[in-house]
Amino acid sequence: AHEALRQSQKMDAVGQLTGGIAHDFNNMLTGIIGSLDLIQRNIATGRMDRVDRYIEAAMTSAQRAAALTSRLLAFGRRQSLDLTAIDVNALVEGLEELLRRTLGEQVEFETRLASDLWTASTDAHQLESALLNLCINARDAMPQGGKLIVETANFERDDGRDHGGLDAGDYVVLSVTDSGSGMSPSTLEKVFEPFFTTKPVGQGTGLGLSMIYGFAQQSGGHVQIDSELGRGTTVKLFVQRFHGERPVGSDRLSQTPLGAG
Numbered sequence: 596a597h598e599a600l601r602q603s604q605k606m607d608a609v610g611q612l613t614g615g616i617a618h619d620f621n622n623m624l625t626g627i628i629g630s631l632d633l634i635q636r637n638i639a640t641g642r643m644d645r646v647d648r649y650i651e652a653a654m655t656s657a658q659r660a661a662a663l664t665s666r667l668l669a670f671g672r673r674q675s676l677d678l679t680a681i682d683v684n685a686l687v688e689g690l691e692e693l694l695r696r697t698l699g700e701q702v703e704f705e706t707r708l709a710s711d712l713w714t715a716s717t718d719a720h721q722l723e724s725a726l727l728n729l730c731i732n733a734r735d736a737m738p739q740g741g742k743l744i745v746e747t748a749n750f751e752r753d754d755g756r757d758h759g760g761l762d763a764g765d766y767v768v769l770s771v772t773d774s775g776s777g778m779s780p781s782t783l784e785k786v787f788e789p790f791f792t793t794k795p796v797g798q799g800t801g802l803g804l805s806m807i808y809g810f811a812q813q814s815g816g817h818v819q820i821d822s823e824l825g826r827g828t829t830v831k832l833f834v835q836r837f838h839g840e841r842p843v844g845s846d847r848l849s850q851t852p853l854g855a856g
């Protein structure tokens with residue numbers, strides 16, 4: 596077993612939007628403007644060989660800026676959850692193509708989907724964005740490439756053993772495992788804090804895991820991270836099983852189809 600096991604911890608809820616975020620955003624815009632400027636000049640002087648590269652750079656910065664604003668919006672809004680009966684395997688399969696493209700050639704991507712997986716009670720949109728976030732984190736931890744496994748499983752918490760804050764009950768577990776850098780103990784302590792990031796300015800917002808944590812808390816789930824420096828990381832997202840009745844916290848009953856339970 597990995598020693599550096601760290602459970603999610605209680606966090607004081609919402610972090611304030613700080614000047615740091617505006618600063619990050621500004622850096623992204625500066626990157627876009629700089630690239631556009633270079634494109635303009637290169638075109639003006641007929642040097643087309645580097646234009647592709649600058650367009651790529653502008654695109655990357657713009658995508659980061661867009662991702663940042665949508666995360667900030669979601670974070671600020673603290674979207675109300677829409678818990679419905681969800682087939683997590685189907686959700687993973689639906690994202691597979693996008694994930695493969697996002698991860699690129701360097702990352703070997705594998706899914707291990709449990710054939711008898713329970714129906715989950717969760718917010719499909721939030722779960723998708725959590726999965727994407729986890730896979731992007733995994734990719735970022737494997738700059739040299741590596742292996743990423745997305746796995747689903749049933750988990751029954753019915754014994755008296757300590758599962759680090761996981762309430763008794765049935766869960767669907769969605770886990771993302773990478774063979775990347777892993778995290779130091781001091782990083783592990785802070786990963787769920789809003790705005791904590793070890794990534795270069797403009798690349799990390801530090802909101803991914805804190806939002807996933809918030810989502811898990813709100814939906815009666817749980818996040819568990821198992822990471823070892825130099826070996827890799829597994830993030831497990833525990834989602835409540837759907838029991839064929841009104842899911843916990845749901846305020847939109849009508850959208851809940853009958854689950855296989």
Ligand code: ADP
Pocket residue numbers: 728732733736773775776777778782786791792793794798799800801802803804805827828
């Ligand atoms: P961001 O990805 O924007 O930095 P997150 O909240 O998603 O924000 O992650 C916070 C930090 O946790 C990252 O900057 C990184 O140091 C660490 N981290 C998250 N996922 C992984 C992973 N799979 N492997 C190694 N480190 C990770």
